[in-house]
Amino acid sequence: MAGRPEGVGSAAATSLGLCGAGASRAATPSVAFGDISPARGEIASTFVIAAETAADDPAREALLDRAMGPKRRKKSSEKLRRGRRPSEGLAFVARGASGAVAGTVRLWDVVLGEGGRAALLLGPLAVDPTIKNAGIGSALMRHAIAEAARLGHAAILLVGDAPYYERFGFSAEKTGSLAMPGPYERHRLLALELVEGALAGAQGTLKAAGRKLKAQRLPLAA
Numbered sequence: 508m509a510g511r512p513e514g515v516g517s518a519a520a521t522s523l524g525l526c527g528a529g530a531s532r533a534a535t536p537s538v539a540f541g542d543i544s545p546a547r548g549e550i551a552s553t554f555v556i557a558a559e560t561a562a563d564d565p566a567r568e569a570l571l572d573r574a575m576g577p578k579r580r581k582k583s584s585e586k587l588r589r590g591r592r593p594s595e596g597l598a599f600v601a602r603g604a605s606g607a608v609a610g611t612v613r614l615w616d617v618v619l620g621e622g623g624r625a626a627l628l629l630g631p632l633a634v635d636p637t638i639k640n641a642g643i644g645s646a647l648m649r650h651a652i653a654e655a656a657r658l659g660h661a662a663i664l665l666v667g668d669a670p671y672y673e674r675f676g677f678s679a680e681k682t683g684s685l686a687m688p689g690p691y692e693r694h695r696l697l698a699l700e701l702v703e704g705a706l707a708g709a710q711g712t713l714k715a716a717g718r719k720l721k722a723q724r725l726p727l728a729a
């Protein structure tokens with residue numbers, strides 16, 4: 508693995524503390540964490556990173572609206588996600604002790620240029636705005652990267668702030684000949700090689716390659 512970033516390597520579910528991977532998966536209504544104000548570590552210790560389930564969809568979407576606002580659906584990354592399912596086994600949530608969704612990250616299958624090599628696009632990553640800076644985003648990132656590596660993926664790309672993502676090993680060093688399918692800021696297109704050399708010579712516009720969402724069945728007219 509090329510320049511394995513700190514914290515990468517464990518394939519096991521990432522527990523941030525008290526509740527294990529088998530934490531409640533019951534209904535996940537959005538809850539306010541605003542009344543939690545202990546030190547960072549204490550907050551983080553009450554969350555666990557787990558695989559997302561279908562029941563998490565409404566809470567995840569509500570969280571993304573709160574964290575990123577309505578413009579989130581206009582991002583060029585969204586073009587690579589729309590109508591697709593996340594890469595197999597690569598959608599995660601951070602859950603509080605009650606089972607509520609406090610953070611989300613998903614990864615998507617893409618190809619680098621027409622007929623190009625396979626890679627993952629990470630995003631969105633978001634944490635409930637009332638519990639930012641408690642380590643939940645970092646835990647989600649480390650778990651997602653470790654699982655992507657364990658599943659044999661070669662590289663992860665994302666569009667985001669380098670000052671945040673470089674701590675996980677991402678940089679714009681290998682993305683100069685790659686492009687998003689829509690407006691984006693070039694310096695924010697970042698990548699992490701999970702296999703050394705995976706991005707050498709990669710060029711072209713990213714294209715969606717994920718499993719398609721099944722068309723929703725309409726009820727038959729009576």
Ligand SMILES: CC(C)(COP(=O)(O)OP(=O)(O)OC[C@H]1O[C@@H](n2cnc3c(N)ncnc32)[C@H](O)[C@@H]1OP(=O)(O)O)[C@@H](O)C(=O)NCCC(=O)NCCS
Nearest residue numbers: 574632633634639640641642643644645666667668670671
């Ligand atoms: C970005 C985000 C996921 C980080 O999650 P988090 O749980 O708050 O972050 P962590 O606790 O893991 O890390 C906190 C550290 O990251 C830093 N950080 C957070 N966002 C940052 C950013 N955009 N640029 C640089 N540093 C950032 C904090 O200053 C803090 O630094 P410190 O450890 O030196 O004090 C979260 O703030 C969020 O959901 N933001 C809104 C949605 C968003 O912007 N998503 C990313 C799209 S690029």
